[in-house]
Amino acid sequence: MFKFAPYVLKTLTRHRARTLLTVSGAAVSVFVYCFVLAVQEGLARLTTQDDSVLVVFQANKFCPATSHLPQDYEHAISKMPGVREVVPIQVFTNNCRASLDVVVFYGTHAEQVRKVRDFELVSGSWDEFESNQDTAIVGQALVERRSRKLGQELSVGRKLTIGDVTVTIAGIYTSENRAEEDYIYCHLDFLQRTRGTDLVGTVTQHEVFLDASADPQQVASALDLKFKSGQVQTDTRTKGVFQASSLQDLIQLIDLMRYLGFACLGLMTVLLATTTVMGVEDRIREHAVLQTIGVTGARVFRLVLSECVLVSFFGGLAGVLIAVVVLATSSLSVGAEAVSIAFAPSTSMATTGVLVSALIGIAAGIAPAWRAAQADIVNALRYAG
Amino acid sequence: MALIDVQKVVKQFRKGPETITPLQETDLQVEKGEFVSLMGASGSGKTTLLNLIAGIDRCTAGRIVVNGTDITTLSRSKLAQWRASNIGYIFQTHNLVPVLTAYENVELPLLLLPISRSERQKRVEIALRAVDLVDRANHYPRQLSGGQEQRVGIARAIVADPTVVVADEPTGSLDAETAEQILQLIIQLNSDLGTTLLLVTHDPDVAASAGRQLKLVHGKLVDDRRAQPTVSMRQEAM
Ligand SMILES: Nc1ncnc2c1ncn2[C@@H]1O[C@H](COP(=O)(O)OP(=O)(O)OP(=O)(O)O)[C@@H](O)[C@H]1O
Ligand SMILES: [Mg+2]
Numbered sequence: 001m002f003k004f005a006p007y008v009l010k011t012l013t014r015h016r017a018r019t020l021l022t023v024s025g026a027a028v029s030v031f032v033y034c035f036v037l038a039v040q041e042g043l044a045r046l047t048t049q050d051d052s053v054l055v056v057f058q059a060n061k062f063c064p065a066t067s068h069l070p071q072d073y074e075h076a077i078s079k080m081p082g083v084r085e086v087v088p089i090q091v092f093t094n095n096c097r098a099s100l101d102v103v104v105f106y107g108t109h110a111e112q113v114r115k116v117r118d119f120e121l122v123s124g125s126w127d128e129f130e131s132n133q134d135t136a137i138v139g140q141a142l143v144e145r146r147s148r149k150l151g152q153e154l155s156v157g158r159k160l161t162i163g164d165v166t167v168t169i170a171g172i173y174t175s176e177n178r179a180e181e182d183y184i185y186c187h188l189d190f191l192q193r194t195r196g197t198d199l200v201g202t203v204t205q206h207e208v209f210l211d212a213s214a215d216p217q218q219v220a221s222a223l224d225l226k227f228k229s230g231q232v233q234t235d236t237r238t239k240g241v242f243q244a245s246s247l248q249d250l251i252q253l254i255d256l257m258r259y260l261g262f263a264c265l266g267l268m269t270v271l272l273a274t275t276t277v278m279g280v281e282d283r284i285r286e287h288a289v290l291q292t293i294g295v296t297g298a299r300v301f302r303l304v305l306s307e308c309v310l311v312s313f314f315g316g317l318a319g320v321l322i323a324v325v326v327l328a329t330s331s332l333s334v335g336a337e338a339v340s341i342a343f344a345p346s347t348s349m350a351t352t353g354v355l356v357s358a359l360i361g362i363a364a365g366i367a368p369a370w371r372a373a374q375a376d377i378v379n380a381l382r383y384a385g
Numbered sequence: 386m387a388l389i390d391v392q393k394v395v396k397q398f399r400k401g402p403e404t405i406t407p408l409q410e411t412d413l414q415v416e417k418g419e420f421v422s423l424m425g426a427s428g429s430g431k432t433t434l435l436n437l438i439a440g441i442d443r444c445t446a447g448r449i450v451v452n453g454t455d456i457t458t459l460s461r462s463k464l465a466q467w468r469a470s471n472i473g474y475i476f477q478t479h480n481l482v483p484v485l486t487a488y489e490n491v492e493l494p495l496l497l498l499p500i501s502r503s504e505r506q507k508r509v510e511i512a513l514r515a516v517d518l519v520d521r522a523n524h525y526p527r528q529l530s531g532g533q534e535q536r537v538g539i540a541r542a543i544v545a546d547p548t549v550v551v552a553d554e555p556t557g558s559l560d561a562e563t564a565e566q567i568l569q570l571i572i573q574l575n576s577d578l579g580t581t582l583l584l585v586t587h588d589p590d591v592a593a594s595a596g597r598q599l600k601l602v603h604g605k606l607v608d609d610r611r612a613q614p615t616v617s618m619r620q621e622a623m
Contacts, residue, residue, distance in 0.1 A: 003496040004496065006485075007482070007484065007485060007489075010484040010485065011484050014483070014484045285479060286482055286483070289476070289479070289480065289482065290482070291465060292472075293469065293474070293493055293497070293541070294465050294467075294468040294470070294472070294494060294497045295465065295469075296462045296466065297461060297462065298462060377441040378436050378442045381441075381476070
């Protein structure tokens with residue numbers, strides 16, 4: 001088969017413009033498809049997160065701005081069986097609705113952040129953050145996005161103002177979970193006081209870390225039962241479920257996006273099939289000459305199919321590469337109700353993109369290749385002879 | 386047994402209610418090393434007969450045995466493999482694959498046979514030398530003249546040392562001088578290499594250069610007179 005590789009390559013380069021256009025079309029399609037995959041993966045990461053973390057919210061409240069729980073629930077919760085650690089969080093966001101530029105402040109006990117999150121500081125220091133009330137650590141993705149928006153590089157020591165909150169950046173962190181990089185972690189007391197005196201003593205939510213052996217559902221029910229007759233009623237869910245409900249509106253949109261991705265792949269299939277059919281029709285006589293020489297129909301089939309798969313594969317590869325570069329450098333994310341979905345490239349996205357391209361090449365090439373292989377030699381020779 | 390044995394071959398084309406029968410129980414025997422020319426009115430079925438012998442078309446009835454193989458019973462893919470090692474076909478025009486160089490075009494038939502790379506190279510060079518085109522090996526068909534293109538076609542037809550070389554009006558679209566050169570080349574193939582040759586032509590002079598001249602009339606071969614005993618002459622020379 002490889003003996004005919006030069007023939008296949010030369011055939012593709014002969015109609016350079018046609019091949020390049022088709023490759024570009026495939027690249028654009030796969031780029032869009034990968035983008036959709038990245039969004040879906042970002043969402044899946046949030047909604048299928050570790051069951052061993054619960055989020056306690058005020059019952060019947062949906063926006064972080066309206067949920068107010070007593071901060072001292074922290075102590076009551078931490079005494080419950082199965083609970084390892086409780087992190088009270090005051091959430092402040094510049095935009096509760098769905099937006100591409102959500103900035104979320106998480107005010108917590110500073111010394112807890114290092115313990116319960118997997119953050120790695122790329123600059124700044126934990127000590128600086130933990131010992132200064134008006135400082136914050138900021139996710140790398142948010143820093144990049146904000147820097148672009150402000151037109152100046154944000155870095156440690158600089159002030160960052162969102163709405164009426166101003167913090168000094170004490171550190172910039174990265175996280176395995178890219179969505180975490182869209183947040184700003186600051187001191188709980190600081191955020192409570194800056195946002196108004198009535199917030200002192202209250203938090204938006206408690207994040208509850210469970211022992212490995214604890215049953216999340218059981219603890220959640222026990223917790224809600226405990227506060228049923230308390231000062232404020234609670235609604236406790238696993239973090240994944242909590243985030244899924246925060247993102248409800250977006251989830252429907254993202255589901256719709258999936259069809260957009262499929263439509264792009266459909267278009268790509270049609271484009272490739274069209275180009276391949278054109279190539280075959282141009283070469284009716286050429287294929288007849290090849291068959292006269294002794295090339296079997298099966299080989300003609302493989303030759304035409306490999307042309308199509310090559311174009312599709314390299315177009316797809318280009319699309320994947322563009323998607324990886326764009327997603328990695330743009331730090332895009334979409335958020336709602338203080339939960340943010342990060343669009344990040346991933347290995348599974350890249351492999352899926354490349355595999356799908358190859359499969360589309362095969363799907364688009366089969367019919368034209370079959371036609372070329374089955375063509376009647378004598379008729380084809382008369383055709384252009 | 387003759388190298389080519391065409392037995393009572395019928396070829397019909399159906400065109401709506403009409404049936405065209407260019408070949409009606411045609412018989413033909415060709416010995417190894419013979420140079421046979423085939424003439425006949427336009428539409429008499431010359432190309433059709435050639436295509437049947439070359440195994441790129443199927444007859445409606447009858448048997449065609451070439452070099453001991455009944456090619457009418459071979460499957461499509463077996464027939465293709467058979468062509469690769471047994472048939473060299475020279476067309477009137479557009480013989481070559483446009484994206485390949487002269488060298489690569491000549492090499493094509495060898496790619497289908499179990500031949501090593503170095504052996505392929507050797508054979509292509511011999512074939513190109515035979516048609517005197519060594520210096521054009523890396524040229525593409527569009528960079529060649531009609532006559533040169535035809536010579537590459539001839540080199541490709543002989544490179545795998547096939548059982549039979551068939552040529553359908555190989556000089557039909559060339560000017561008189563070039564046509565003569567090509568004809569001489571073809572005659573040489575037969576006389577020097579002993580290639581069995583079947584040549585369709587409209588030109589009586591071209592036909593006259595063949596050792597044996599046939600005429601196709603109403604689906605039958607007539608006027609089958611052997612002019613010179615090419616075969617025996619060659620055998621004596623050997
Ligand atoms: N695919 C086909 N369908 C219908 N009729 C056909 C087909 N191919 C050939 N014919 C008919 O068969 C007859 C013989 O054709 P063929 O091409 O063999 O003639 P020829 O002797 O080679 O003619 P020419 O000298 O013009 O090349 C013609 O009448 C032609 O119209
Ligand atoms: Mg003809």
